[in-house]
Amino acid sequence: MSPTATPYVATQLRGLIYYHLDNDLIQNALFLAGRLHGLEPRSADAAHLLALCNFRMGRLKAAYEYSRDKAMKGQHLGCAYVFAQACLGLGRAGDGISALDKSRGLWGGRNHWNKHSETSRRHLPDAAAVNCLLGKLWRAHNDVTKAIGCYVEALKLNPFMWDAFTELCDTGAAIRPSNVFKITPEMSAYLAASSMLGPDSPPANEDAPPQSTAGPNGIFTPGADPFNSTMRQNGEGGSKFGVPNLFSRAGISLPKSNATRGLDAETPVANGGLHDDDVMMGEGGGKPLSRVPSAEPPQAPVRRSRQPPSLTDSAIDVPRMKSITTRSRGKSGSETDAPEPTKPAVNGAQKRSISGHTSQANINASTDPSSQPRRSHRLMQSVQDQFRPSGSRTTTISSREAEAKEREKREAKRAKLPTAAKGRSAAAGGVGRVISGNRKPVQEQAAVVTESAKEREALQWLLDLFAKIGNGHFQLSRFRCQNAVQAFSEIPLSSRETPWVLAQIGKAHYERGAYAEAEEVFAKIKKMAPSRMEDMEVYSTVLWHLKNEIELAYLAHELMEADRLSPQAWCAIGNSFSLQREHDQAIKCFKRATQLDPTFAYAFTLQGHEHVANEEYDKAQQAYRCAVSADPRHYNGWYGLGRVYEKMGKYEMAEKHYKAAAHINPTNAVLIVCIGVVLEKTRKPQLALAQYTIACELDPRSALARFKKARALMNVRNAKEALAELEILKDIAPDEANVHFMLGRLYKMMHDKTAAIRHFTIALNLDPKAAQYIKEAMESLEDDDEDDWDDDDDDAT
Structure with a gap:
């Protein structure tokens, strides 16, 4: 095998290992992890996967040994986490605490809430999971104070960390479950962002963001994390394609540049760059940014601007209109002076406004989030036109000359139409059609708001349920x-x-x-x-x-x-x-x-x-x-x-x-x-x-x-x-011989011999084995009462 093929083999092995781990075929995963470790003996990823497979099989000592070197250096979060788990099981809490502390920079700002689903997951822990494990380690280390602090931090980041809550209750800490199970700022940010997006556009922190790229193994790399404040510090998410803060104000994460995305085609290392520090496993890579119909009618030519030389087609994720067909191109070139008859828009897919610009009816909410249809439409259309490639035209003249000719043709057609026809065309085909077409974005926006409200309601219901169960567990x-x-x-x-x-x-x-x-x-x-x-x-x-x-x-x-x-x-x-x-x-x-x-x-x-x-x-x-x-x-x-x-x-x-x-x-x-x-x-x-x-x-x-x-x-x-206490006790335990014996002694002390004899007799009937003691008490009715009572005579169970 050539040296250049080694990374590709390692990528295939990692994908196979995760496949077997996800299907609970641990023995197969362990065998493949051994092959990967042999291929890359110095790789931290290989050591992590080998230690993880051993840990899943219950081989704590082996997991401890394979992950120790990388974990104690604090350079790999996966190794540190597996190593700490093994330390907890082996009773070496101090070593696990040291490893997690050294790798704090790798997990301190991570939050994976709502990034796991049926089709995607993150294989490295976030801050909530690590804090929960740290709390268990500190408790095993007999430092309850630090354990409580770690559990509290875990619950602040993720209130659904039930293990941290139960451990916190077991330590004896004073808590209020109603304050624990509530919507966190990160959850509010996610819900707010999702309510501002269209129905076809996922939130910025969805499990499989659209900017992710898939390798041959189905391994996807995550994009920008909206919960991580460091993303904007590195210049990511400030604007989209040069449009200042059009989407960034809504908290929407944007695709990375083409150069950056090209590096993510291969499975990244676990602690790589800022944007590929984890691997997200999935089937389809999440929902696409837009859903453009597969069969779309030809669209009228529009004004085009020169494409910037630094961008390519793969860097543009906004919806694109189809290229002009051969028939339409021929017609545009040969019928320069002939008037074009007024025709209704085909399937409502293309509309023309008064200014002569075209408007798409199928622009989804992810590319047009504004409720003001005409201004937002022109803005988005200009952005699309600015970056639309011009390679579809096959003429020999320059793009500027072609645009000038198209503009002249449109003006000529409008000039040759009758005045009434122009008025009807402008009124019906322009303003009226645009207004009617703008009802769809309003409806979509209302649907998005309703969906977001349902998500918030479901989340609040779950938190209320956890609060009730948590309150019961805390009281217990x-x-x-x-x-x-x-x-x-x-x-x-x-x-x-x-x-x-x-x-x-x-x-x-x-x-x-x-x-x-x-x-x-x-x-x-x-x-x-x-x-x-x-x-x-x-x-x-x-x-x-x-x-x-x-x-x-x-x-x-x-x-x-x-x-x-x-x-x-x-x-x-x-x-x-x-x-x-x-x-x-x-x-x-x-x-x-x-x-x-x-x-x-x-x-x-x-x-x-x-x-x-x-x-x-x-x-x-x-x-x-x-x-x-x-x-x-x-x-x-x-x-x-x-x-x-x-x-x-x-x-x-x-x-x-x-x-x-x-x-x-x-x-x-x-x-x-x-x-x-x-x-x-x-x-x-x-x-x-x-x-x-x-x-x-x-x-x-x-x-x-x-x-x-x-x-x-x-x-x-x-x-x-x-006497009052014994009367109550007689009602509680009427068949208890010791109660009646005690009443007999009390009445004897009160010099009520008749009542004393009655209760002594009842005691004798209930417990014949104690006849000797009871008869001695009856014979001593004439004697003075003793000053104290013997514990052995009148115990009750």
């Missing part, structure tokens, strides 16, 4: 479960009845302790999407709380059949063993889940719970620490550590970890109760009573909070309020 991330359920209920039915939204509703019910409602929602999800694995660990925990062994075992079996390598399936099996009190088997299952996904914090927490059940507090402590290390905002891990310290008698450490969990989830009544319990054990009854009161306010139906508050009130000798 703050554990405001009732608010989250209410927010999700406001979503349109078509979006609400989807697995993801229903899963969020189910988790909201689970967090607030409404296990029956949560089970109903998750069962609906399972029926709707049988193969869904996400959030199924929560469903298994819901079934564990409901003590539904059969459904839990069936769920575990289904999840294992769907994907035996998913941590959710192993968590479901572990919960099933735990419900059967086979704690050792459950621990093995939870360990397997953490091996499959070391960042799955909930599996570490469940493993810690099982170690606590086996009274293996050291192992439990280690499991909980792994949970909070994987996710610092996983409040269950902090709760587990507090529970271990409480079991070990380290109440101050227990209080510290319980408060850490309550800081993350301040609406959980159980966490507040746990704080109150350790305060009671450290002889701080008033502080404990305050915590129990807060817990009752958070969850008025919490039996545990009511029971603990009633006992604290009895400890401080506030019998009246304690």
Whole structure:
């Protein structure tokens, strides 16, 4: 192969690689990328494609190695982006951050919003995508502040960056979803530009602009980006063909010069010049600048100006009239003095005004955007005439002499017509026809405005939908479960009845302790999407709380059949063993889940719970620490550590970890109760009573909070309020033996022996196993009441 053919071979290989990548034939793409890298071992594009194929196949280490050299130099955005993604998966966040920072000049001003469609795409990321990845890297690097900043920047550039929004919520940042999901200035600029163009002319930032040229592989290079302010600084887009600001005021990007376009026929490098810094894949290169009918009637000769020698036919993109036919040329040359009869315009394609200039009826809105028909038409006609090539005439005389003769012929024809005919011709064929023909541009302009309004309405509807879903997710991330359920209920039915939204509703019910409602929602999800694995660990925990062994075992079996390598399936099996009190088997299952996904914090927490059940507090402590290390905002891990310290008698450490969990989830009544319990054990009854009161306010139906508050009130000798709390608790849990036993002791303290004996008897009937303790309390009715209560005698669940 000759050396001059190497670039063409590389171009073919790149096109084939993108073909296989777009069709998800990664193995084929990887093989071709190997050939390209062998052909161009020093090419950054070849290294990028080889690393990308390896990354798509899950070979993170290989992607890391192939892209490292080019990425760390900061000279290729594609290599830097793939390298950073591999670093995130390999736990090398620092290297990924360094590579993206070094290449900041390559992605800082890029915005690809509305440049991706079914037929075109950009294979390099824009600033929003890079900022989102940087946020994930900073979070993995344990720098939440910088991560939040990156997520915010990503959402400012593209509010549809949902991943950035969810990550921002998970960091605990205070945000307003209504301020996030709104039309950005770039979107407004695009909509404004599209409303000022004709129906046949795409906006300046369309996916496949008309100035793009296609190579043999169907790879198109993008034109000027209207969102990039540097384009005007380099002299692009100021005027069109020397007409000052005729289109630039409308924000329309213009074709590049012929010399520049000739360089884009071959696939450019990823970080080439200003106008070819990315590759846009497409089928047809987008809509043409104008749609000229294929069959057009011959047009009358018009005045021509000399063509500038620096321009060629390929540099002119405005619509052109067809060349004069042989018949018309012969007629013009032989019938100089003969009058031409007045004829109506053929198919309405050609009209003549009073001044003698012709007007086209099929000039589309992209070349005549003005609503003033006569002035704008003459202006555009003069521009077209100025740059129209004169090579269609085959006479031997000069172009100036030919134009003079044509002008003389037109004047002679007008002079030989009768006066009435001239008047009728001027009135009917000139002014009247021009006015009637100008109705079409007005209608087209109205259609463009209507289309733009529909686009804005659709965009606003999408943003409103995202705002509602985002508000629900944000409320759930703050554990405001009732608010989250209410927010999700406001979503349109078509979006609400989807697995993801229903899963969020189910988790909201689970967090607030409404296990029956949560089970109903998750069962609906399972029926709707049988193969869904996400959030199924929560469903298994819901079934564990409901003590539904059969459904839990069936769920575990289904999840294992769907994907035996998913941590959710192993968590479901572990919960099933735990419900059967086979704690050792459950621990093995939870360990397997953490091996499959070391960042799955909930599996570490469940493993810690099982170690606590086996009274293996050291192992439990280690499991909980792994949970909070994987996710610092996983409040269950902090709760587990507090529970271990409480079991070990380290109440101050227990209080510290319980408060850490309550800081993350301040609406959980159980966490507040746990704080109150350790305060009671450290002889701080008033502080404990305050915590129990807060817990009752958070969850008025919490039996545990009511029971603990009633006992604290009895400890401080506030019998009246304690009786009121126990009466409420009796309505909440009428069959709970501990409630009636507590009422018996309260009535004993109030010296109401009859009521005390009645409640002691009810407690004895409800829990015969506690007969020894209940009988001792009945026999001691004549004794003075003790000053304190024993925790072991009257715990409630």
